Amino acid sequence: MLKEVSIYLISMRVFLFIPCYIDQLYPSVAKASYEVLKHLGCQVHIPENQTCCGQPAFNTGYRDEAKKMAIHQMRVFLGTSFPISAKEHLKGKKAVTSFNLDSDYVVGPSGSCIAMMKNFYPDLFNESRSDNLLYEIAVKFSKRVYEFSEFIVKVIGLEKFSGRLKLSVSYHDSCHSLRELKIKEEPRMILNRIRELKLVELSHPEICCGFGGTFSVKFPEISVEMGKDKLADFYGTEADALVSTDMSCLMHLSAIARHNGIQRRFAHLSEIMLESLQI
């Protein structure tokens, strides 16, 4: 009885945020995040109508479009906690879920998207007075948003996780995780919890991989050269896999590696964790 009560008490409600490109291109990362969070005792919900956090538009300098996507995203996650106008009520856009702003969490396997929602959503609605209500919602929402590794270490508690995987890995600090969310130790702490896993540091883990969203196609040659530097660093460690909290970085790096015929593994932290749980 006590055990059941305690399991119920530690069971947090997590609404899994699935970055749009992960949904379409790297579903295994979403699957891994889901399975790991469940394994660690969370009640994981996946809002069906979530789409894009708005970062691509925001970073390309289109704030108004980013705002629209932010409103949609917050509405989807907050459910009935998101105030909707009478007009929208009449249109039948009724929420299904109900998000508790004091105890529920939004967790996502992407430093850049989470940084968008956590650090920049409030900023989006800070310009005009007509956005006041949305600004307040965005502030409350941003406080419930966590990046995957950050959530595991700071909220769930690292001691709840243990795994085993015989692998050597190197870790790349994605710029958004490192500088926007100040995440540096958490992924490393998680990797160090996996028995038989060897973590080899890059010489320059903090230098940008060169992806930069639209930068990768606006200045492709520079983007690739920056990626090659990071890859050379990785190859130099002789680790089996390069791990990160951001699949966008890994997508860019793996694409360069494959183009040059190099077969190496590029994995999201959640995928490594899932593998180590051997479930």
Place this chain on the structure above:
Amino acid sequence: MRPNSPGIKTLYKKELSNHQLRENLSKATLQSVQKRNKSFEELDFEYLRNQARQIKLDTLSQLNEYLAQFEDNATKNGCKVFYASTAFNANQYILNVAKSTSSKLIVKSKSMVTEEIELVDFLKKNGIEAVETDLGEYIVQLAGEKPSHITTPAIHKSRYEISNLFHDKLGTENNPNPEFLTLKARQILREQFLKADIGVSGANFLIAETGDVVVVENEGNARLSTSSPRVHIVVTGIEKILPRFSDLRIFLRLLGRSSTGQKLTSYTSILRSPRTKEELDGPDELHIVILDNGRTNLLGTEYQEILHCIRCGACLNVCPVYRKIGGHAYGSVYPGPIGSLVTPLYSDMEKARDLAFASTLCGNCTEVCPVGINIHHHLLTLRNDINKRHKHFVEKFLINQFTMVSLRPKLLSFLGGTARMLSRLQLLNFFLKQWTKERSVPNFPPQSFKKYNRE
């Protein structure tokens, strides 16, 4: 600054393909970063830069008062203060001083502002020779090039290139030893210091409280330029003002370390007045030209803190994009992250689009800025402003479409699935041209996560 001159989009590919340049830049910038980091270990960097920020906020919010105070004190000290709205007016004033003192030869120490106003070219057109005396500047002047870095102008050149240059232009023996080359430059430039009629320098700081002009350097050429000729002209920007003498304890602790990892540079000259009656040498005239040239555009805007910049070059040293392409690729006087802000905002808004997007917004610049400028956020703001001002129709259309699709989850899923299928059939390759130049297309999975989850 340089309207209609080529911009980064035209220049970057050539610079990127220069392997020697890339090797030089990589080695030099990584070394500077390492030194910088080490030098801040013994200090509370966050505290210092916050102090610096507060001082600059104070200064700019009452800029008129501090400028007037500086002018008052400097004038009382015997200096002549001249305000210039434009580069042309600044150049004209300096030319007039040269003419009225019958000057033919000028020795110059490093000053980004003089690059900005293109002083040397202007003087040359008017029959006055101006010799760069900072070793790096001297090298680029000999080569007929522009400086490629704020504090290390010849960072893009190897010792062999410099040795060849000296051999070609000065007739020296071809010896790539840095000590040999430096000694040669010392000998040649010593003659110029002794002969020159006017010395031109920049100013790192102007102190309102005392009327002091502060010049920092490592070589000693600024000391000689400002002490040997009979006339000294300072050329600087309105934003260089600091309120108090004591503010220097904050700023000098930040400047050397951020720039080269030094606690202080070898020489800090705090110049107050022309030669006094008791002194045996020093200039008889001290002119201070204070330039606007677009700086006032930033006052009262969200970009105002960009005027806090102390021109240390730290953002250039950490920028992974600068490291790949170097200063010349930016096609502007001020390169690197801060340059991408300063160039469009001071004057060249047409260059803004390409410069603002020539960044991954990694934020390393903001992390190291000693005065706390949120550089990468300003680049993002600039992107916004550009899109409002000069619409890029195709891009706006695509973003609009994507937004529209993102508000309709089922449509997004459908299109995503279609795109994946088309990609697996190799039908999207035309659209992915910019990506596929040197990258593979990822193996798109047959099913999205959502679809998998539903089943």
Place this chain on the structure above:
Amino acid sequence: MSDRERIFAIIRKRLFHVQKIKFTDNYQSPLKKLVPDNFSDLLLQFKQELEALGGRAIQISSTDELRAAILANLKENSSIFITDQIMRTYPELVDKINKSKKYIMEKDLASLIPNSKIYKETVNSIDAAITGCLCTIAETGTIVISGNSRLPLAMAQELIVIIKPGQMLKTLDEFFTGKHFKEHNHSNLFMVTGPSQTADIEKELVKGVHGPKDVFAFFADK
């Protein structure tokens, strides 16, 4: 409208809605290490700083020792410049009998026309310059000089500074907040922190570019 009027008008207009901010100085030292209090520890810190930069700091307790130490580091046939102030304090410094050294006194230079060709040529021939200073700063190994002649100290290959007791400051804070440093009556203050140097060629350090290659700081006991 003059440029001055134009600039001030634009600034006034643009700052109209900007709130005036006053910097309040509740200053704490940004230095993580504890700053020593006694002279011998401060001297040690100063020595460490200056020597890391390639300079030398030496403590001496007699004028004979001083003269010997100075001459030991100079080449034969060196041309030595000495400031008035140093001559008055250490008249025994000049070895009148020794013909291999040529002494250029500041008072001799004073008879030449300032900034004249002959003045500059004379100064250019100086190999070593001996001067006093305003103060030294232990935190950074800095020597602050405010004398009556600039060029000899900036052109010579060797810069020799003789420092009196009581001239050692702990930190840059002490210097920049000290009233009597701010209120001097010279045309300038010259802060020297090590030898002249450059890394403009491939970031390789070379000393003695335009200014002195060697800096000697002699701390006199009395």
